[in-house]
Amino acid sequence: MTAYAMDDLEPNPFDERVAPTYDAGSAHMFEPAVLGPTVDVLYELAGDGRALELAIGTGRVALPLAERGVEVHGIDFSEAMVAQLRRKPGGDRLPVTIGDMSTTRVGSGYRVAYLVYNTITNLLTQDEQVECFRTVAAQLAPGGSFVVEVFVPQLRRMPPGQTAVPFHVGRRHVGFDTVDVVTQRCVSHHFVRTEGDTDAGGRGVATYSTSAHRYVWPSELDLMARIAGLTLRDRWADWTRAPFTADSSSHVSVWTKAAA
Structure with missing residues (x-):
């Protein structure tokens, strides 16, 4: 059993109380050694196409990716987090839709869609996680990629x-x-x-x-991808593309949609 009942949790853990200090609590994720390789991989996958960030939050990844010339669209359910994004330079220029990332569709033809920093686990049922893959796949261009960064349950x-x-x-x-x-x-x-x-x-x-x-195993994510019509292309231990091994505490996985 967990030490805290699920009903005791905040209904929105990214509300007006948490959002203003979120970046400070995640300061290690802004370090160049972490953020630089993240943006490099996504920039390469986007090519000359558009990118879609699910759970865009305060724009930690979206803003530097947009600064490199990629057109980035976002989805987030927290208006408080998006308000923090809007206060940052360039944040008012990113199109962001408020909605549930498992079902919200904002367009089509994206070259890359991505979920970083364990956010896939904020979907609390397997059905929601499967639906997220389906929703993303429907918005990808042929040959487009879906990238997920998530921890391996320890x-x-x-x-x-x-x-x-x-x-x-x-x-x-x-x-x-x-x-x-x-x-x-x-x-x-x-x-x-x-x-x-x-x-x-x-x-x-x-x-x-x-x-x-809801934590999820790499093999479970691969099956979700297959259900959505996506195929695993790469799996690394982190954004530096270090090999994924049995001792890896996280992974960055890339699934692709079949080319037309």
């Missing part, structure tokens, strides 16, 4: 009886998951310290938030 790190495992420990952010292996549901718990904020005793203040996920 169940081998959990001895019998343990239900929690950390996924990031940093100066400003600490995160751990509580896991239910029966339902493939996990809850991510985030503690983010805001720079300069202190309590009456001069101690640092941290905000706490939770988000629910």
